[in-house]
Amino acid sequence: MARQLHLGLFIYPGGHHIAGWRHPSTPAAGVTGLDFYRTAAQLAERGKFDLFFVGDTLFTREKDGRFFGRQAVSNLDPVSLLSTLSSVTDKLGLVGTLSTTYHEPFAIAGKFATLDHLSAGRAGWNVVTTWEDRASLNFSRQQAMPKADRYVRGREFVDVCTALWDSRGDSPAAPARPIDHRGESFTVAGALPVPRPVQGWPVLVQAGGSPPGLEFAALVAEAVFTAQTDLAQAREFRLSTHARMARYGRRPDEVVIMPGLSPLIGATEAEALRLERELADLVHPEVGVWMLSENLGFPLYDRQPDELLPVEAIRAVKKPTANADMLLTTAARQKLTIADSARLIARSRAHHGFVGTPEQLADLMERWLREGACDGFNIMPPYFPEQLTVFVEQVVPELQRRGVFREDYEGSTLREHLGLDRPSPGRFQRMLAHVPA
Numbered sequence: 001m002a003r004q005l006h007l008g009l010f011i012y013p014g015g016h017h018i019a020g021w022r023h024p025s026t027p028a029a030g031v032t033g034l035d036f037y038r039t040a041a042q043l044a045e046r047g048k049f050d051l052f053f054v055g056d057t058l059f060t061r062e063k064d065g066r067f068f069g070r071q072a073v074s075n076l077d078p079v080s081l082l083s084t085l086s087s088v089t090d091k092l093g094l095v096g097t098l099s100t101t102y103h104e105p106f107a108i109a110g111k112f113a114t115l116d117h118l119s120a121g122r123a124g125w126n127v128v129t130t131w132e133d134r135a136s137l138n139f140s141r142q143q144a145m146p147k148a149d150r151y152v153r154g155r156e157f158v159d160v161c162t163a164l165w166d167s168r169g170d171s172p173a174a175p176a177r178p179i180d181h182r183g184e185s186f187t188v189a190g191a192l193p194v195p196r197p198v199q200g201w202p203v204l205v206q207a208g209g210s211p212p213g214l215e216f217a218a219l220v221a222e223a224v225f226t227a228q229t230d231l232a233q234a235r236e237f238r239l240s241t242h243a244r245m246a247r248y249g250r251r252p253d254e255v256v257i258m259p260g261l262s263p264l265i266g267a268t269e270a271e272a273l274r275l276e277r278e279l280a281d282l283v284h285p286e287v288g289v290w291m292l293s294e295n296l297g298f299p300l301y302d303r304q305p306d307e308l309l310p311v312e313a314i315r316a317v318k319k320p321t322a323n324a325d326m327l328l329t330t331a332a333r334q335k336l337t338i339a340d341s342a343r344l345i346a347r348s349r350a351h352h353g354f355v356g357t358p359e360q361l362a363d364l365m366e367r368w369l370r371e372g373a374c375d376g377f378n379i380m381p382p383y384f385p386e387q388l389t390v391f392v393e394q395v396v397p398e399l400q401r402r403g404v405f406r407e408d409y410e411g412s413t414l415r416e417h418l419g420l421d422r423p424s425p426g427r428f429q430r431m432l433a434h435v436p437a
């Protein structure tokens with residue numbers, strides 16, 4: 001059988017396009033209510049998606065007293081949301097983001113063990129160290145922790161969580177064997193009040209892009225979410241992830257690599273392009289320039305929108321993040337103006353954008369899979385639920401016809417959907433033994 005795609009639905013209130021919530025078909029006022037999420041999750045399950053993914057937001061984007069970002073007012077708590085969705089779905093994996101920088105391992109291990117039990121083995125944890133420094137202000141810290149330190153803490157955090165999940169052994173009736181962890185960041189002498197998760201551990205997901213982030217993913221990640229826009233670079237990324245994993249004694253089949261893909265789908269190319277223009281017209285110009293300034297860490301508010309993006313000046317001020325670097329390279333090569341760059345970032349927040357027909361999208365997805373650029377995609381509909389419905393009704397059947405996507409779920413747990421082993425107790429500590437000091 002041909003290698004199979006894995007599909008995630010990356011949900012974002014109102015859609016991934018910055019103006020998605022303004023599209024007439026989007027129930028913008030409903031993005032804090034259960035109906036909106038239930039509709040999306042049940043649609044994803046109808047499309048046999050592996051998983052439903054939700055991010056976290058530990059700060060709100062505010063400037064001069066105005067909120068620009070949708071998440072400022074509408075990002076629900078991931079684990080509470082997923083726990084609720086576990087009761088209205090049967091097979092769909094449920095992946096939530098929680099930060100290792102701003103939480104404690106005992107509480108997080110308990111939350112995900114609970115979600116895994118309630119969902120009968122469908123939980124996943126996107127382990128982040130939090131990209132936004134301003135989050136520290138909401139957690140009693142004036143200064144953000146340096147990135148390298150965040151990842152050292154992250155590693156110890158996962159070490160403690162896995163030890164807690166493992167400490168009950170595999171029998172629900174087994175007595176708790178308290179752990180006795182004394183480390184740099186955490187001292188934990190106890191046992192979880194929840195039996196070992198159905199999946200052993202929730203599926204561990206990672207999405208960091210910096211060098212320490214990539215290293216962390218090589219050790220921890222069973223699924224990697226990443227922003228890749230170019231097939232050759234994506235293939236390189238996948239191979240380098242496998243190479244890094246080998247240093248921890250891990251095999252390539254122990255990870256599923258899923259780049260983000262934000263498809264805008266029309267019945268014909270002309271219709272897709274019309275939808276693209278319609279969405280672009282819905283973006284408020286100030287919002288576009290604000291997003292760009294935030295993303296690049298460089299204020300562009302007072303410049304003319306038709307000026308070329310000052311790529312050199314931006315690079316001179318600070319080293320760009322991996323995503324910003326990709327955008328700057330494109331802007332320099334294509335001589336993009338500030339307004340052009342703002343539109344580009346607005347379209348998909350630097351993830352892979354696509355505009356076209358279901359067949360063209362299936363061509364792209366099949367090609368990336370066959371050429372080893374990915375193991376699947378995290379689908380990021382530009383607006384909900386209309387574009388997700390089109391994907392499920394028109395793209396999924398096309399992928400099935402081509403024999404690269406399941407006709408139905410074969411297993412019940414997220415690990416089974418992703419083809420991942422159930423970890424034996426102590427696996428993480430055995431891997432840590434490979435970690436260079």
Ligand SMILES: Cc1cc2nc3c(=O)[nH]c(=O)nc-3n(C[C@H](O)[C@H](O)[C@H](O)COP(=O)(O)O)c2cc1C
Pocket residue numbers: 010054055056057097127128129130131132147206207208209210211212213214225226227260378
């Ligand atoms: C698909 C995807 C989703 C992400 N979701 C979150 C999130 O919800 N919360 C967060 O703090 N970071 C999120 N990130 C960012 C990364 O996980 C990571 O925190 C960020 O890249 C900073 O780490 P780095 O410095 O190693 O790049 C996401 C990244 C990707 C590719």
